[in-house]
Amino acid sequence: MAMNEARFDMFDDGISAVDPQHVQGDMTVGPNLRSQASLGEPDFSTLDEPIKDTILRDLRAVGRKFYHVLYPKEKKSLLKEWDLWGPLVLCTFMAMILQGSSDTANSSNDGGPEFAEVFVIVWIGSMVVTLNSKLLGGNISFFQSVCVLGYCLLPTAIALIICRIILIVEQNFILFILRFIIAMIGFVWATYASMAFLGDSQPSGKKALAVYPIFLFYFIISWLVISHTK
Structure with a gap:
């Protein structure tokens, strides 16, 4: 008992010897830490934002990305703020138009394979392009590749709409x-x-090797557009 009491007294003396100013903590975050913690985060909170404002803001962001595809001058917008809304809309739209384009006289063909082909080509093509970029030493993620390749389907989607309008009349050579x-x-x-968006992510001496899978990717999509019939 004497030994235990001695240990307790030593422990008690150690606590009393501590300066109370060292015990008290400050939960406030300094300006440098606060700026580092908020790095990459938006300057405003969307938790209390109305749903309408959120949807309109997302639609404006998608519209800006479509504009950058039609006028590819700003090179980092699709990579810095990537999303999958544009690729999803374009893939669904093109798949719905291309379905049933093989032989509509055959009642057993419901257009299912054509609908799935677009999604498979986009995702597999994005994986191939990303893998090729990684092997060449590029610095692009899978979802960034899907975002760029999906949004850049807009010209082929416009071409598909125009070709669909031409198919209304009787066809000739x-x-x-x-x-x-x-x-x-x-x-x-x-x-x-x-290539305007993905070019900077490739090594300078290997850009030609990075172009080939992208070239093949859009060539297959364009071939589906050309082969599309009524």
Whole structure:
């Protein structure tokens, strides 16, 4: 008992010897730590924001990305603030138009494979492009690749709409050539826009190797547009 009491007294003396100013803590965060903690975070809180404002803000962001695809001058918008709304909308839209384009006279064809082809091509193509970029030493993530490749489908989607309008009239060789030219314009435009966004993420001496899978990706999509019939 004497030994235990001695230990307790030593422990008690140690507590009483501590300066109370050292015991008290300050839960406030300094300006440097606060700026580091909020790095990359928005300057405003969206928790109390109305749903309408949130939807409108997202729609404006998607519209700005579509504008940057049509006029690919600013190179970091799709990579810095990536999202999957644009790719989802374009993939669904193109898949709905392309479905049932093979042989509509055959009642057993419900257009299912064509609807799934667009989604499979986009996701598998994005994986191939991202893997190729990583092997070449690039610094782009999978979702950034999907965002860029998906948004840059806009020219091919516009070409698909125009070709669909041309298909309303009776087809001939001249109209086929016209649809071919329109699809090729969409193909070149989409490839150029995607390279404008992805070019800086590739090593300077290996950009030519990074172009090939992107070229092949949009070529397959454009071929689906050209082969689309009523």
